[in-house]
Amino acid sequence: MTIQWFPGHMAKARRQVTEKLKLIDIVYELVDARIPQSSRNPMIDEIISNKPRLVLLNKVDKADPRVTEQWLSYYREKGIRAIAIDAQAGKGMKQIVSASNELLKEKFDRMKAKGIVKPRAIRAMIVGIPNVGKSTLINRLASKKIAKTGDRPGITQAQQWIKVGKELELLDTPGILWPKFEDPIVGYKLATTGAIKDTIINLQDIAVYALRFLTEHYPEALKARYGLENIPEEIVDLFDAIGTKRGCLMPGGLIDYDKTAELILRELRTDKIGTFTFDFPQEFNEKVSE
Numbered sequence: 001m002t003i004q005w006f007p008g009h010m011a012k013a014r015r016q017v018t019e020k021l022k023l024i025d026i027v028y029e030l031v032d033a034r035i036p037q038s039s040r041n042p043m044i045d046e047i048i049s050n051k052p053r054l055v056l057l058n059k060v061d062k063a064d065p066r067v068t069e070q071w072l073s074y075y076r077e078k079g080i081r082a083i084a085i086d087a088q089a090g091k092g093m094k095q096i097v098s099a100s101n102e103l104l105k106e107k108f109d110r111m112k113a114k115g116i117v118k119p120r121a122i123r124a125m126i127v128g129i130p131n132v133g134k135s136t137l138i139n140r141l142a143s144k145k146i147a148k149t150g151d152r153p154g155i156t157q158a159q160q161w162i163k164v165g166k167e168l169e170l171l172d173t174p175g176i177l178w179p180k181f182e183d184p185i186v187g188y189k190l191a192t193t194g195a196i197k198d199t200i201i202n203l204q205d206i207a208v209y210a211l212r213f214l215t216e217h218y219p220e221a222l223k224a225r226y227g228l229e230n231i232p233e234e235i236v237d238l239f240d241a242i243g244t245k246r247g248c249l250m251p252g253g254l255i256d257y258d259k260t261a262e263l264i265l266r267e268l269r270t271d272k273i274g275t276f277t278f279d280f281p282q283e284f285n286e287k288v289s290e
Ligand code: G4P
Pocket: 058, 059, 060, 061, 062, 085, 086, 087, 088, 089, 128, 129, 130, 131, 132, 133, 134, 135, 136, 137
């Protein structure tokens, strides 16, 4: 798997985020609830430093609710405030405002003690990797459509504040940070959930990863969707079984593996097989304690 990242591009994005940090009180770190760890920029802690932060697990409608609970406890134990949201449906929006108020209470109390009455609304910025739902969340909070600036470098425009009720102001342009994955599994997770384009990693490889993952963690959902009594041990046999059931065949009756891979990934991404989480907090706890 060869993936080209552009260090210059990443450095620029990082610089832009660092610049904007000066303008705000709190960072909303948006991650994908299906891959809370794999959808983070690995430098984020260093970039944000000691700025108050609220982690938002977005697309919670597509994640395994049981594992989302585990992630919320994981963050709680680490003393990090986290909320599960669905920016598309607008779930969790009120909680964002109330959690921000709580997180900044001390700062504003200190200001009050110094005789400075809370002078203004809380200022926030959304930060996250491409496709995690930054524009969707901005539009939700703004209750109107704000033009997407795109993930392209070189687009500069005047910074605008969006008013969210009386208590919150949000920068209209999010901070875009890139995922970075030396670990190929992280790449597969990003591809499986559609965070990176299918052209970056071979489609069949992504589907093989996804099928192995579902076989290990969610076998019943896989069996139910494709009417399988048992899941074959060999991945090629599993491809054959699904391809045959769904008529993904080439002339002559051979299995069309590209078509089968495409079907599996489409159904997985549109929640036809079920709602799944691909990162488990235990994996990361273990890594930390190693
Ligand atoms: P970005 O700015 O971070 O790059 O992400 P963006 O808001 O463009 O969202 C990327 C995709 O994720 C969009 O889908 C968007 O609708 C979807 N999305 C965002 N938040 C949620 C959520 O909480 N739940 C679900 N299920 N989906 C969410 P798209 O297919 O690219 O476009 P669209 O046609 O759906 O708008």
